[in-house]
Amino acid sequence: MIKFRKNIWEFANPNNFLSIANKIIPFFLILTIITLSLGLVWGLFFTPEDYRQGSSVKIIFIHVPTAFLAINIYFMMLLASIIWLIRRHHVSLIAAKSAALIGLIMTLSAVLTGAIWGKPIWGTYWAWDPRLTSFAILLMFYLGYLSIWQTMKFSDKIGDLSSWLCIVGSIFALLSRYAVFFWDQGLHQGPSLSLDKEENIDNVFYFPLIICIIGFVLLFLTLLLIRIKTEIQKRKINILLNARDG
Amino acid sequence: MLDFGKYTFEILISYVGTFSLVAIVIVSTYLDAKKVKRDLKNLNIDNLNDK
Numbered sequence: 001m002i003k004f005r006k007n008i009w010e011f012a013n014p015n016n017f018l019s020i021a022n023k024i025i026p027f028f029l030i031l032t033i034i035t036l037s038l039g040l041v042w043g044l045f046f047t048p049e050d051y052r053q054g055s056s057v058k059i060i061f062i063h064v065p066t067a068f069l070a071i072n073i074y075f076m077m078l079l080a081s082i083i084w085l086i087r088r089h090h091v092s093l094i095a096a097k098s099a100a101l102i103g104l105i106m107t108l109s110a111v112l113t114g115a116i117w118g119k120p121i122w123g124t125y126w127a128w129d130p131r132l133t134s135f136a137i138l139l140m141f142y143l144g145y146l147s148i149w150q151t152m153k154f155s156d157k158i159g160d161l162s163s164w165l166c167i168v169g170s171i172f173a174l175l176s177r178y179a180v181f182f183w184d185q186g187l188h189q190g191p192s193l194s195l196d197k198e199e200n201i202d203n204v205f206y207f208p209l210i211i212c213i214i215g216f217v218l219l220f221l222t223l224l225l226i227r228i229k230t231e232i233q234k235r236k237i238n239i240l241l242n243a244r245d246g
Numbered sequence: 247m248l249d250f251g252k253y254t255f256e257i258l259i260s261y262v263g264t265f266s267l268v269a270i271v272i273v274s275t276y277l278d279a280k281k282v283k284r285d286l287k288n289l290n291i292d293n294l295n296d297k
Contacts, residue, residue, distance in 0.1 A: 044261075049251065056253040059260045066264060105271050109264040116256050116263075219268070223275055230279045233286055240289050 012089035014232045021225045028222040036215035042208040050205075059117040060201075061209060065216035067110035067135075067176075073103035073220065074138065074166075074173035077145075081163035090235075091228070093159045096166060097149055098227035102220055104142040111135055134175035141169030154235070 010016045043061035050057035080096035083089055114132070115125040126132065148162045200206055250257045 040261075044250075044257075054252055055250040056256055058250060058253075058257050062260050062264045101274075102271055105267045109267050112263055113260040116260050120253060120256060223271060226275050226279055230275070230282050233282045237282065237285055237289055244289075244292070 009089075012087070012091050014091055014235075017091055018229060018232060021229050025222060025225050025229075028218055028225065032215060032218040032222050035211055035218055039208050039211035039213075039215045043205075043212060047204055047208060053121055056117060056120050057205065059113055060205060061212045063110060063113040063117060064209060065213045066106045066113065068213055069216055069220055070103060070107035070110045070135070070138065071173050071177045073099050073106060074142070074170065077103065077166050078170045078173070081166040084159055085163050088156075091232070093163070094228055094231045094235075095224070096163070098231055099220075099224055100142060100146050100149070102223055102227075104139070104146060106216075106220075107135065107139045107142055111139060131176060134172050137172045138169065138176050141165070141172060145169070154238075 040061060044058055047058065049055045077096040077099050080092040080099070083092040084096070111132075114135075118127075119125050145162055145165055148158060148165065152158045201209070
């Protein structure tokens with residue numbers, strides 16, 4: 001246990017992080033291409049129509065993975081921000097910053113595909129349903145977080161500010177995840193995936209959906225590692241420039 | 247081949263829309279990484295020349 005705890009903090013060293021990232025990025029990239037292609041082709045072409053929703057059910061293979069990532073990327077950013085505030089490891093701050101754009105895109109995609117799916121099923125693109133509203137607010141927090149980094153220079157103070165914003169926004173990430181349990185009213189259905197087998201969707205949709213989720217998670221991890229690596233190199237350039245210019 | 251019945255348009259727009267958004271992140275990540283790699287290389291060459 002002591003060894004494990006010591007090893008996990010070795011990732012906080014940028015050089016250790018870069019050497020590990022360089023080794024695993026190609027594997028993640030290959031796995032992403034395989035799982036995403038398999039899941040999406042299976043879902044799109046080899047699943048039947050739903051008896052009530054018709055073929056529109058095929059949107060599930062995009063909507064659920066992007067919504068899953070929208071919430072969980074925010075939790076990852078929350079964890080990284082807390083690590084930054086407590087232990088002041090720059091790699092964790094860079095990880096949170098690098099994940100934000102991917103999280104924003106996933107949230108945007110979940111909201112858009114949800115609206116497109118909502119029209120034929122609910123009869124409306126949007127409703128002020130608890131889950132939909134918390135997702136819209138989550139989208140605003142992603143935008144706010146990214147605006148901080150876009151408008152200000154990288155510094156510890158900005159790191160603190162963005163981390164506190166991330167902590168406040170995590171309430172809405174939690175609501176996005178659990179709103180379907182808290183409130184019965186609203187148009188959004190209960191969770192599509194559950195640990196309780198009885199509540200899950202039919203196996204014919206379940207397996208390709210799980211593969212799509214794995215594919216999207218791998219896509220996120222691959223992009224995240226590349227973005228962290230680039231950000232570390234940017235900081236290295238700044239240090240070299242400062243040293244050269246005195 | 248891409249006929250999914252009554253909701254073909256909704257399905258296609260969802261998939262194309264999502265992958266267009268994902269493509270924006272992929273391309274921006276790739277271009278950013280490429281630029282930083284080139285800058286770092288140039289900077290290292292400059293530093294060697296200075297020495």
